Amino acid sequence: MTTFTPEQADFAKSVADFCAREAGTREQRDALTAGGTELHSVELYKKMAELGWAGILVPEEYGGAGAGNMEMCILLEEAMRGNAPIGGIGPTLITAAAYQKFANEQMKKEVLADVVAGESLSISMSEPEAGSDVAALTCRAEKVDGGWVINGQKTWCSNAHFAKSILLIARTDRNGKKHEGITQFHIPAGTEGLEISGIDTLGGREVNDLYFTNVRVPDSAVVGEVGNGWNQLMSGLNTERLILAAMQLGVAERAFANTLEFVSERKQFGRPVGTFQALRHRLADHATEIECTKLLVYSVAAQSDANPKKMLPREASMAKLKATEVSKAMTIDGMQMMGGYGYATEFDAERLMRGAIISTVYGGTNEIQRDIIGKTYGL
């Protein structure tokens, strides 16, 4: 069992109660997501922001709650377990952490205030030819008098269609090694020359192609140091992996609870189907896997809180790998255990599965996570 302080347990309950109240029924969730086609409800997220939750990691001096990774994981786990359609929270928290570390004081005040108010942020690294090998990115920013001119294409950018701003990772120097000459830029929504176009996916409206055509930004748009964008990106990976892990932990728990309810009620051959050993043992295995995942996620959170400067490449990658594989397995098997009803869009099973199966790809694929873990053992 993961042990929470009384305050943390109260916080988990508050988030769970909020989700039950605001998004507890399928009708509520459909109303918030245009029938399940949008993954993020701006309206619901703003309500959470009013409770101080959107700025959970933002220091108090910038108007946030100044809480730690444990509280952040509680929020993410409970929100996903509570089926709250706020998929944009993950990329927002990941991006906010980068601004918090590297932006200058004025930009921090501006962007972190947006985060606290429930606005969303995007981070744009991936390109059509730079996925797992993201350092191969070619979207370029050329230095001109008083600023930069950006040209190129980005892809798979979550949140960009409703985000207040985008943290762009661009190439500023084409000489030297590919990890060098990368710089981060603050791009406010509506910047002239930026075109955003949605990508149709199995999961609904979530990701976008971005086209930069002679986009001009001032020198003050640089986040951190010119040429240091790669190192800045790497220093945020622990937080990114922990965020994704906590979210998928919550998804797995939701799928488990839904499946358990269904197999306890559905009768065939005169008894609840969950009492057949074939299903009962599988549910026992899923429950065990979820509990192990929970221990791992909160162990990484606690270690990060105890030692904020320490990078935890092995443990953070393990948490992302484990949580996403567990949620994928749970959601797919949950559908199987629900028989034909799992396939019907009337139930949440197929919706949960569509979200979980891609979690092993974004935020660094699980092949890449395994590589990172393997390297920490000198392989």
Ligand SMILES: Cc1cc2nc3c(=O)[nH]c(=O)nc-3n(C[C@H](O)[C@H](O)[C@H](O)COP(=O)(O)OP(=O)(O)OC[C@H]3O[C@@H](n4cnc5c(N)ncnc54)[C@H](O)[C@@H]3O)c2cc1C
């Ligand atoms: C829903 C969604 C949201 C996303 N959100 C964002 C976002 O907000 N911002 C952003 O910048 N990007 C985002 N991405 C992009 C995401 O990070 C990439 O999709 C991911 O890094 C993989 O890149 P790729 O899709 O080009 O696959 P590829 O890199 O082409 O990989 C294809 C396959 O080859 C495997 N592979 C590649 N290299 C290796 C290797 N060295 N060893 C072993 N196997 C390997 C991969 O694991 C994968 O199975 C998102 C993607 C999705 C699907």
